[in-house]
Amino acid sequence: MASALTDKLTRLVKEMRGQARITESNVQDMLREVRMALLEADVALPVVRDFIARVKDKALGQEVLGSLKPGQALVGIVNKELAATMGDGVADINLAAQPPAVILMAGLQGAGKTTTTAKLAKHLIEKRKKKVLTVSGDVYRPAAIEQLKTVSKQAGAEWFASTPDQKPRDIALAALDYAKKHYFDVLLVDTAGRLAIDELLMQEIKDLHAVLNPVETLFVVDAMQGQDAVNTARAFKEALPLTGIVLTKLDGDSRGGAALSVRQVTGAPIKFAGVSEKIDGLEVFDAERHAGRILGMGDIVALVEQVTAGVDMEAAQKLAAKVKSGDGFDLNDFLAQLQQMKQMGGLSSLMDKLPAQLTAKAGQVDMDKAERDIRRKEGIICSMTAQERRKPELIKATRKKRIAMGAGVQVQEVNRLLNEFDQMQGMMKKMKGGGLMKLMKKMGG
């Protein structure tokens, strides 16, 4: 499950054990992997070069503190630098202006401007208790105006009508006037999309900016755009004084390297992330979490610490060795595994440490229920005799009934556990070492 990068890094972490400092020689391999990871995440090459140089500067000669190994310390430095490059603290929307505070949305067609306008309206209405008006300056696509009308309604915002025969500048002025007269706190202005950078349309949005004097000019960019995001960002940065970035479609497969490039090119903070097509799919951008995503791993240092602190390493290694040597994986081992999962601070806290793309799906799982499940399973195994645990094939109907009674569950639940154990046993044989065990052995062993 862990990405190839995580595997490589943990191996390198292990190789670097016992060295007290980060040096030119021990840092080289590690940085090569980081460089690859950034390129794979679609960070633009010049941005990668810059970043690696900065990390190297910071890392060289650094003493390695406490129980951390140089490798772990370096991963920490990389993560921190990545997060710092993408943002410093939480950057919320600035509304410090004579009302209405105008927010101008800019970006390529399809970037998610209209969707984000409505998401932002909802955010401002619900979280900041503002009265919000939206308007579309897209006079080229009547459908775009209709789309904004629909999503504004979903967001609970008022929508100001515009038609394709009007000039964007006139629409903007009329909406501004209406917003003032009706005491709106915020006016969100959606603009015409352009498929590529187009001089005429760039001029149009520049004019809109001059007329509206917005307190926020947000550049909306699709995270899937990868390398191209750099050129688009540069063009918008040259045309407009951008005050923030919204990175959309982070729910997709992309590792989101565009965040790093766009931030570097524009210098503007990334304020929000779009995480679904739905109207509530907007999150305040979390640079640290995103750093983990770009590297293809979560906060690996925290994970290393948590894993080694919470788990009886000796028991874990014995178990791993046992599976590897082909000695039967029995219900005692199954129980030990369940208990190790609990020791690691619970599933939910472990999930927090894993890369976002791995946990995106798991987010739909109810963690409390998963933990309750583990406890029930423990209860069932504890109701078995030592012999039954070693030879699960002995467990037939009468024994099942007895075990179920002892654990206070239905017989079906005992069956389910035995099935699960069967599957796990098969998997362990195939994996020869087991995912979690392998990971733990590498990190702490």
Ligand code: GDP
């Ligand atoms: P615009 O042309 O810039 O106004 O882009 P739209 O708002 O029309 O969005 C283009 C497409 O991207 C639509 O199908 C949206 O539903 C979709 N979209 C926008 N933001 C997100 C997001 O954060 N996640 C996902 N999955 N889809 C998004």
